[in-house]
Amino acid sequence: MKNLILVILLLNVSIVLSQEQKEIPLKKSQFGFAQLDFLSVKMPDPEEKNMTLTGIHYNVMLNKYSYAGVGLYGAVSGERGGFFGLGINAGIKQNITNHLFVDAGLHFGGGGGALTPDGGGAYIIPHANLGYHFKPFDVTLGYSYINFFDYGKIKSHQFNAAIQIPLSFDYADFTENGNDYSIEGLKETAWNQPSNRFGLFVHFDNLSFDENSQFKQNTTIRLAGFEIQSYFRKNWFYFIKADGAYSGIPSGYMDVFVGPGYHLSMNKNRTNILAKFGVGAGGGGGVDTKGGFLINPDISLEQKVLKNIYLTVNKGFMLNFDKSFNASTFGFGLKYLEDINGISSEGNTKATAEFKGVEVIIAEEIYFNVQRMYGKHTQNMNQISVEFNFFLNKNIYAAGQTSFANFGNAGAYAEGTVGLGVETNRFFDETTTVFAQILGGAAGGGDINTGEGFVIKPSTGLNFKVSDKLNLHAAVGYVKTHGGDLNNTFVNFGINYNFSLLSAR
Incomplete structure (x- = not known):
């Protein structure tokens, strides 16, 4: 028994020593x-x-x-x-x-x-x-x-x-995704710097029009969207967000906004008030926004419900300069908040920091034999897509994707979807990963019947490493609409650009 206890103690010491000797990745x-x-x-x-x-x-x-x-x-x-x-x-x-x-x-x-x-x-x-x-x-x-x-x-x-x-950023290789390092060890490296706050936000908005607006609708337009927030000061951030209609009107409406925001924290950083002012473009789906330019002031309340996750409610306005398009917005969402690329952040009491993987995928996607509304015929449709994946842990990621038709007589068709995915560790001599994901969101336009615009897209595929930051990407999946004719298989091929960000939150 004494020998067994001695062996266990020696093993524990060796594990601790190996963790301490693990080389901290170079900050690039x-x-x-x-x-x-x-x-x-x-x-x-x-x-x-x-x-x-x-x-x-x-x-x-x-x-x-x-x-x-x-x-x-x-x-x-x-x-x-x-x-x-x-x-x-x-x-x-x-x-x-x-x-x-x-x-x-x-x-x-x-x-x-x-x-x-x-x-x-x-x-x-x-x-x-x-x-x-x-x-x-x-x-x-x-x-x-x-x-x-x-x-x-x-x-x-x-x-x-x-x-x-x-606009540059610090990173480590994607192979560091999911790896933990002690804060004490990181203090002796170039990672010992103030962190930057970074937020991913999935939201659902209800769009209701003013009685003086030239656009008349008896029903509320429901929007789903995805937003990225990046802080450049303690309380100031900039954001980019995109929304698409999934209910209330024929599919096809979309908007994109960018702008600054201010963040006010209280209740020991568990409750936040955010004020934002967005400028951008919007229209489609029978919604006349004249030239397309819109402004979107908004205020939201966030409450922390889980580690790094906040429940949000928001109230705002969306209008053009002459108020021919004049609507109020009310919605809710979930926000994931991280402090990245540094180890000094307000309220940080963690003993370790973790690297989070990021993938940016640019792909050409082919939908096979897509039914057209007016020609009553089928034809393949191509679209170019950009997907952003942020790893919540070593294998599970949150995903946001947008895509636009570019071949197949369906110009004006577009999608905006969000969801979750899972990706394996690398195998075949550290060259290959396999993933599966499910996305859902809004789509429409281009003579493609997507009903009121809601789509769901499960898919699976693989990534093959060609360099530290680049992978070849391929996937196969199925797209299905609620109340529309778009129910088709698809494939996509592209490039996966990946890296890791340090999270100390």
């Missing part, structure tokens, strides 16, 4: 920038006003001069409120002097709007700009061209202007 930095750009597009009908598109992008620097990323466009003036596009970016930024630089690149995506001559939805926007470095941001101006080349009629040459804001 990914340089990048956010961009807001504007272009005024000439429409095929000479009697129609130009459509002004505003783009929101995030690009990572691949090296000192080249970049790649994703971007979302929305109409903010003209006659095409509800026009949206989603795509991928690639380009170069090369300095000429200390202040002047050239920026040339290409955006490829899919999108459209109701009654817009967008064909299948596929488009390209090449640009060539001259930029100037200011201290906190860059400004560029130059030439761009837009072409809806899959049987669309929108082809336009125009000037474009952009504001670029440096």
